[in-house]
Amino acid sequence: MISPCKAAQFLFVLYTPMFSIQPPVSELPASLDFHGRTVLVTGANGGLGRTACLHYLQHNASTLIIAVRRLPEGEAVKSELLAHPYVKNKEDQPKILVYELDLSSHSSVTAFVSRLQAEIPRLHIALLNAGIYSLDWKVSPHTGKEMTF
Numbered sequence: 001m002i003s004p005c006k007a008a009q010f011l012f013v014l015y016t017p018m019f020s021i022q023p024p025v026s027e028l029p030a031s032l033d034f035h036g037r038t039v040l041v042t043g044a045n046g047g048l049g050r051t052a053c054l055h056y057l058q059h060n061a062s063t064l065i066i067a068v069r070r071l072p073e074g075e076a077v078k079s080e081l082l083a084h085p086y087v088k089n090k091e092d093q094p095k096i097l098v099y100e101l102d103l104s105s106h107s108s109v110t111a112f113v114s115r116l117q118a119e120i121p122r123l124h125i126a127l128l129n130a131g132i133y134s135l136d137w138k139v140s141p142h143t144g145k146e147m148t149f
């Protein structure tokens with residue numbers, strides 16, 4: 001006997017590739033210019049967050065803060081972004097900062113915000129991309145609260 005939650009998960013996994021249609025995604029306008037802007041991307045070590053970082057740099061973001069749970073992963077993304085042909089050939093090199101942030105921990109969030117307030121005079125854009133989607137019941141070991149609402 002499978003639980004209703006597992007049954008829903010199974011149907012979702014089956015349904016999504018069969019019926020979801022990805023609409024065409026157009027190029028970002030060349031006129032989009034983030035020069036002089038400071039941009040924060042959470043969950044920047046992979047997936048959509050990492051791709052978004054590259055787009056911001058392609059469109060001239062001056063300072064990029066990549067917020068990650070594990071600093072070595074953030075440093076690896078930073079190196080990768082700086083080595084990308086779109087970025088390394090720029091005359092005006094962006095400043096990339098790697099900050100530690102685990103959203104499932106209150107102390108990590110408050111330490112992150114304190115660092116941001118101390119080091120960043122003005123934040124123009126915050127792409128709060130970090131997140132999980134899980135049908136399994138998971139509890140944060142830091143707070144004892146549910147991970148997915």
Ligand SMILES: NC(=O)c1ccc[n+]([C@@H]2O[C@H](COP(=O)([O-])OP(=O)(O)OC[C@H]3O[C@@H](n4cnc5c(N)ncnc54)[C@H](OP(=O)(O)O)[C@@H]3O)[C@@H](O)[C@H]2O)c1
Nearest residue numbers: 043044045046047048049069101102103104129130131132
């Ligand atoms: N891709 C889609 O089709 C889709 C559709 C709807 C919504 N979304 C949402 O869009 C966002 C990005 O999606 P994605 O496909 O790029 O997901 P992904 O590849 O799973 O990336 C999620 C990112 O969030 C970070 N993250 C997860 N929990 C965190 C926490 N407690 N503290 C800090 N960082 C945390 C992950 O870091 P770690 O590597 O440390 O886990 C990772 O960098 C997610 O919020 C997702 O739910 C995506």
